[in-house]
Amino acid sequence: MKLNKIHHIAVICSNYERSKDFYVRILGLKPISEIYREERDSFKLDLEVNGQYQIELFSFPNPPARPGYPEAAGLxxxxxxxxxxxxxxxxxxxxxxxxxxxxxxxxxxxxxxxxxxxxxxxxxxxxx
Missing domain, CATH: 3.10.180.10 (2,3-Dihydroxybiphenyl 1,2-Dioxygenase, domain 1)
Structure with a gap:
């Protein structure tokens, strides 16, 4: 078994429109697809990073805050x-x-x- 590359990174945001603006307008990432998943009350926005990687931006109702900064377990x-x-x-x-x-x-x-x-x-x- 061999890993080829990072396929995508998933980010959960607390305010979808604010984060979408940040990742698209400020960071300049290119939207690939955007869907609303009614059963989860969640948006999913796939973003291209210079044609090489993908970031998935998710929204969920009331996600918990990041546990700590900078050295919380996880990403x-x-x-x-x-x-x-x-x-x-x-x-x-x-x-x-x-x-x-x-x-x-x-x-x-x-x-x-x-x-x-x-x-x-x-x-x-x-x-x-």
Missing amino acids: RHIAFEVDDMEEAVVYFEGHQINVEAIRIDPVTNKKFTFFKDPDGLPIELYEK
Whole structure:
């Protein structure tokens, strides 16, 4: 058995329209399909990340809050590669998103930083 690649990452949001706007308009992910599942009172939005990966954005009525930050058990964060860290930081700050100070990975010497989605899920930017 061999794993080929990550197929998708599922994210549950508390406010579907707010999160949809964030992932589509701010992050620039391309919607692939959107469905409403009446039996679960839930939207599911499939998003393309530069033609390579997929994020599934789910809404559910009254989802529990994230258990803690930053080291709760489970998914820690989503990371996206960028070509120019400073350009990316300026872009997100221009959308009133609080971005942490740029740091340097001590192993790779690459720049990285974090910000949060509308529900507090940490998102990392990592320079190519």
